[in-house]
Amino acid sequence: MAGVDVTIIPYKTTPDLANAVLRGDVDVAFEYFVGFQSSITNDQMTVLATTGRERASNLPNTPTVVESGLPSYEVTSWNGLAVPTGTPADIVATLNHAVEDALKSPEVQKFSIAAGMDARGMSPDDLRKRIQADVAKWAQVSRRPHREAVDQCGTVKLTAWVKCGRAVEVVWSFCSLLVQEQPSDG
Secondary structure, three states: OOOOOOOOOOOHHHHHHHHHHHHHHOOEEEEHHHHHHHHHHOOEEEEEEOOOOOOOOOOOOOEOEEEEEEEOOOOOEEEEOOOOOOOOOOHHHHHHHHHHHHOOOHHHHHHHHHOEEEOOOOOHHHHHHHHOOOOOHHHHHHHOOOHHHHHHHHOOOOHHHHHHHHOOOOOOEEEEEEEEEEEOOO
């Protein structure tokens, strides 16, 4: 997708990845904002781009990967609330309304924005469609040869391949970040 020759280096934990970036063991990393938040706010890392379709509300001056030149690139993750099959529709509707109301609360919005999340609800039918679309998207990627799959995910060295493989595990959206170590003044 980007025509970049990459080496994928999976890390077991976000702290391991953050330390690898800060030590200079890797050139660039994909991760959720909150995982690198302290390093970013302390100017130890620079956010190069976010991976959602639109700019992140907590990083309005940071371009998206699309704005940076990869027009079809979008990788986000989300969380959903599920109930057992056969749950009465009125209970599903009550839960859905309660979750949507909670997600709209000022406290949840403030927390979510600070953590780089877009907290919003969706209807059960919209969630079902999102799951189906993501399963189809990532199934297509997983069937490709590794190099093609890396290009489709748009990864540029590191853990994004692992993230791509887990896209369906996770109704608010997170923006992943493309970051690199901030050069030191010394």
